[in-house]
Amino acid sequence: MPLLKTENVTHFFGGLKAVSDFNLRIEPGELVGLIGPNGAGKTTVFNLVTGAYRATEGRIIFDDQDIVGLPPHQINKMGISRTFQTIRLWNEMTVLDNIKVAQHGHIQYDLKDIFLQLPRYRNQEQAIEAQAMKMLKLFNLADHAQQPARNLPYGQQRRVEIVRALAANPKLLLLDEPAAGMNPQEIEELMVFIQRIRSELGVTIWLIEHQMRLVMNICERITVLDFGETIAEGGPDDIQRNTKVIEAYLGVEDEEIS
Amino acid sequence: MAGRSGNLFSSIFRPVGRIVSPVWTALRRQLAQTPVLAFQLGVLVAVLLEQWQGEAFADLLGFRRIPRFFGIVDIFEPFSDLDFSGILAPFFPSPNNISASPLQDSVQALGELATTFVKAFFYQGPRAPGFFDVTFRVLIYDIVVFVVPILIIAFLLRPLVSELLRRFPKWSLILVHLIILAAIVLLWGDDGGTRELVLIFMGINIILTVSLNLVNGYMGEFSVGHAAFMAVGAYVSSVMTMWAFVDDRVFGAPALDPSWGLPVGFAIALFAGGIAAAIAALLVAFPSFRTRGDYLAIVTLAVNFIVQSAINNMEGIGGARGLNGVPLWSDLSWVLLTTILSVFIIHSLVNSTFGKGIIAIREDEIASELMGVNTKRIKLVTFLVSSFFAGVAGGLFAHVLAYINPGNFGILKSTEVLVMVYLGGMGSISGSIIAAIIFTLLLEALRPLAILKWVVIPLILIVLMLFRPQGLFGFREIELNWGWQKAKEKPEVSGATAED
Numbered sequence: 001m002p003l004l005k006t007e008n009v010t011h012f013f014g015g016l017k018a019v020s021d022f023n024l025r026i027e028p029g030e031l032v033g034l035i036g037p038n039g040a041g042k043t044t045v046f047n048l049v050t051g052a053y054r055a056t057e058g059r060i061i062f063d064d065q066d067i068v069g070l071p072p073h074q075i076n077k078m079g080i081s082r083t084f085q086t087i088r089l090w091n092e093m094t095v096l097d098n099i100k101v102a103q104h105g106h107i108q109y110d111l112k113d114i115f116l117q118l119p120r121y122r123n124q125e126q127a128i129e130a131q132a133m134k135m136l137k138l139f140n141l142a143d144h145a146q147q148p149a150r151n152l153p154y155g156q157q158r159r160v161e162i163v164r165a166l167a168a169n170p171k172l173l174l175l176d177e178p179a180a181g182m183n184p185q186e187i188e189e190l191m192v193f194i195q196r197i198r199s200e201l202g203v204t205i206w207l208i209e210h211q212m213r214l215v216m217n218i219c220e221r222i223t224v225l226d227f228g229e230t231i232a233e234g235g236p237d238d239i240q241r242n243t244k245v246i247e248a249y250l251g252v253e254d255e256e257i258s
Numbered sequence: 259m260a261g262r263s264g265n266l267f268s269s270i271f272r273p274v275g276r277i278v279s280p281v282w283t284a285l286r287r288q289l290a291q292t293p294v295l296a297f298q299l300g301v302l303v304a305v306l307l308e309q310w311q312g313e314a315f316a317d318l319l320g321f322r323r324i325p326r327f328f329g330i331v332d333i334f335e336p337f338s339d340l341d342f343s344g345i346l347a348p349f350f351p352s353p354n355n356i357s358a359s360p361l362q363d364s365v366q367a368l369g370e371l372a373t374t375f376v377k378a379f380f381y382q383g384p385r386a387p388g389f390f391d392v393t394f395r396v397l398i399y400d401i402v403v404f405v406v407p408i409l410i411i412a413f414l415l416r417p418l419v420s421e422l423l424r425r426f427p428k429w430s431l432i433l434v435h436l437i438i439l440a441a442i443v444l445l446w447g448d449d450g451g452t453r454e455l456v457l458i459f460m461g462i463n464i465i466l467t468v469s470l471n472l473v474n475g476y477m478g479e480f481s482v483g484h485a486a487f488m489a490v491g492a493y494v495s496s497v498m499t500m501w502a503f504v505d506d507r508v509f510g511a512p513a514l515d516p517s518w519g520l521p522v523g524f525a526i527a528l529f530a531g532g533i534a535a536a537i538a539a540l541l542v543a544f545p546s547f548r549t550r551g552d553y554l555a556i557v558t559l560a561v562n563f564i565v566q567s568a569i570n571n572m573e574g575i576g577g578a579r580g581l582n583g584v585p586l587w588s589d590l591s592w593v594l595l596t597t598i599l600s601v602f603i604i605h606s607l608v609n610s611t612f613g614k615g616i617i618a619i620r621e622d623e624i625a626s627e628l629m630g631v632n633t634k635r636i637k638l639v640t641f642l643v644s645s646f647f648a649g650v651a652g653g654l655f656a657h658v659l660a661y662i663n664p665g666n667f668g669i670l671k672s673t674e675v676l677v678m679v680y681l682g683g684m685g686s687i688s689g690s691i692i693a694a695i696i697f698t699l700l701l702e703a704l705r706p707l708a709i710l711k712w713v714v715i716p717l718i719l720i721v722l723m724l725f726r727p728q729g730l731f732g733f734r735e736i737e738l739n740w741g742w743q744k745a746k747e748k749p750e751v752s753g754a755t756a757e758d
Contacts (some may be wrong), residue, residue: 050628051628052624052627052628064554069628071632071634072627072628073627073628073629073630073632073633075632076628076629076630077630081629081630082628084625088622088624088625089622089625090617090618090621090622090625090626091621091623092617092621093614093618093621096613097617099610100614101614101615101618101626102619102627102629102630103611103630104611104612104615104629104630104631104632105630105631105632107611107612109612111607111612111639111643113612114606114607114608114612115603115606117606121610125610125611128611140406164629165629168629168630182749210324257265
C-alpha cells in the first residue's frame with residue numbers, strides 16, 4: 001500500500017494550469033525527488049499535498065484517506081510535514097520553542113488544564129519539552145536551544161527548519177529546496193543529514209531540489225515536472241539520459257547547468 | 259553613564275559617571291543577588307514605618323500631611339495655578355467683554371503665564387513652596403522612609419530568606435509572596451480614599467492592558483475596541499447585582515436575599531460579565547478573523563460604537579442617562595485578587611506550548627497553520643480570553659464607580675488601554691503591568707496641571723515612541739530573582755557536539 005498516492009491532481013491559478021494530471025505513488029521508506037525548471041509547478045505540488053492550496057481536480061490519498069480539502073493543520077497532524085523554499089521559522093521564538101510549537105497537533109490538554117495547571121497539562125508539557133530536546137540533541141542543535149531562531153547562521157536555520165518539521169513526528173517529510181543557498185561543503189553535510197533522518201527516524205522523504213548532485217546521489221526515484229506536466233519518472237540514471245528532461249533543462253545543447 | 263551623543267553632555271557626565279558607576283555597579287550586583295521576597299519584606303517594614311512615624315517626619319520636613327503617592331502628586335502642585343485661557347481669549351471675546359487691543363492683552367497674559375511658570379519652580383509664597391523645594395523635600399522623605407529601610411531590611415534578611423527559599427517547595431513560596439504582596443497593598447492602600455481608588459484603577463488597568471496585549475502584542479493583530487467588551491461586562495454584571503441584591507429605582511426590590519451578594523453573588527456577576535463579553539467577542543470574531551491586519555482594527559472600532567449606541571438606546575438599563583445605584587463592591591481586596599488571577603491565567607496561557615502557538619501566528623501565520631497549529635481556533639480562543647478579562651475588568655469598574663453610562667466606554671477608553679499596551683511594550687506581561695501602574699500614577703500625579711495634563715501625557719508618549727519605539731519592555735519580560743530553581747526553563751544542554 002502506498003503512503004501517498006496522487007490521482008490526476010490538477011490545479012488552476014485563475015486560467016493558468018499550474019499542475020496538470022499529476023500522478024505519483026510514494027511507498028513507505030522511499031526517498032523520492034521532484035525536479036524541474038523554475039516555475040514548473042514543483043512547490044505548487046507541495047502546497048497541494050500539504051493543504052496550503054486546495055486541488056482543483058483529482059484526489060490525494062494519504063494513508064488510505066482522501067486529504068483534499070482538509071485544513072493544513074489537520075494534514076500535518078495526520079503525518080505530512082514540510083519545510084519551505086525560503087526559511088519560515090518563527091524568528092523571535094527560541095529554537096526550542098520552535099520545535100515545541102511544531103508538536104501543536106499532538107497537544108491533548110485544553111484551556112482548563114492550563115488555567116488550573118492540572119497534572120495532565122504539566123505532564124504533557126514535560127513530554128513535549130523532552131521530545132524537543134531529544135530532537136535537538138539528535139541533530140546537534142541542543143547548544144542553540146535557548147537562542148532566538150533568527151540569531152542562527154543560515155545553514156543552521158535550514159537544519160532547525162527540518163528538525164521542526166520532524167518534531168511533529170511525520171510519516172512523510174517534504175523538503176522544499178533544502179540545499180538552496182548552500183555551498184558545496186554544506187550540501188555534502190546536508191546529504192548526510194537527510195540520510196540520517198531516514199535511517200534513524202524511518203521517515204519517508206520527498207524533496208524538491210535544483211542541486212543535481214544532491215538529487216542524483218540520494219534520491220531513489222525522481223519525477224520531473226515542466227510547465228505543470230510530468231515529463232519523466234524513474235531512477236537517477238534513467239532521468240539523466242532522458243531526452244525530454246535534457247531538453248527541458250538545457251534547451252540548447254551548449255548551455256550548462258550546475 | 260556617559261551620554262550617547264553630544265560632546266557637551268558626555269563631558270559633563272563622564273567624570274561624574276566615573277565616580278558613580280562603580281558604586282552603582284556594585285549596588286546593582288547586590289540588588290540582583292537579593293531575592294524578591296527580601297525586598298517585599300523591606301517594603302512591608304517601610305509601609306509600617308510610614309504609618310508609625312510618617313506623619314511626624316512629614317511635619318518635620320514642613321509638609322502639611324504625608325506626601326501623596328511618594329510625593330509625585332505634591333511636586334506638580336506648584337504648577338496648578340498656570341492659566342492658559344488668557345492667551346487666546348482676547349481674540350475670541352464674549353459680547354460683554356470685548357477687548358480694545360487683543361494682541362496687547364494676549365501678550366500680557368503670556369507674560370503673566372511665564373512669570374507664574376518660572377515662579378512655580380522656585381518660590382510662590384510662604385504657604386506655597388516651589389517645585390525644586392518640594393522635590394528636594396520629597397526626595398529626602400522617600401529616601402529616609404522608603405529607600406533606606408527597604409535596602410537595609412532586604413540586605414539584612416537576605417541570608418535568612420535565601421535559606422527559606424531553598425527549604426520550602428515552590429508552591430508554598432508563591433503563596434508567601436502573594437500574601438506579603440496583599441499585606442503591603444492592603445496596609446498601604448486601604449485608606450478608603452485616594453490611595454484605595456488609585457490602586458483599584460491600577461488593578462483594573464492592569465487587567466485591561468494585559469488582556470489587550472494578548473491580542474495586540476502576542477498575536478500581532480490590532481484590536482482597538484477593548485472598551486466595548488469592557489462595557490458589555492460592566493453592564494451585564496451591574497444589571498445582575500442590581501436586579502438580584504439591591505433595592506434600586508431601575509429594577510425595584512432585590513430578587514434574591516441580599517446577604518448572598520458578597521462574595522458569591524458578586525463573583526458570579528463578574529464571571530457572567532466576562533462570559534457575556536466573550537460572547538460579544540465571538541460575534542465579532544467570526545466575520546473579522548478571515549483576513550489579517552487592518553480589517554480587525556476597523557471591525558473592532560465599529561463594534562465599539564455599536565455597543566455604545568446600543569446601550570444608549572436601551573432604556574431598560576438607563577440608556578444614555580446611565581445606570582445608577584450599582585453596589586460599591588469593588589474594594590481593594592476584590593480588585594487585588596481578580597488582578598492576580600487574571601495575570602496568572604494569561605501568564606500561564608502564553609507560557610504553555612498551546613499559547614506559544616499565539617506567538618507563532620504573529621511570526622508567520624501560514625507557516626504556523628502548515629506546521630500543525632490550528633490557527634483559526636487559536637485566534638478565536640485568544641480573542642475570547644482577551645475579551646473575557648476585559649469584561650471582568652468592566653465589572654470591577656462598574657462596581658467601583660456606582661454609576662456607569664455609555665460615555666465611560668467610548669473610543670477614548672479604548673485608546674487609553676492601547677496607550678498602556680504600547681507604553682509597556684508588545685508581547686510583555688511585565689511591561690503591561692508596569693505601564694498600567696505608571697500610567698495610572700501619571701494621571702493622578704498630573705492632576706494639579708488640570709487641562710495641561712493632556713498636553714504633557716501625549717508629549718511623554720511621543721518622546722517614548724521616538725527613543726523606545728518597542729515600548730518599555732517590548733517582547734521581553736523583566737527577569738526577577740525569585741530565588742527558587744528554574745527547574746523547567748533551563749534544560750541541560752551538555753553532551754552535545756558542535757557540528758556534524
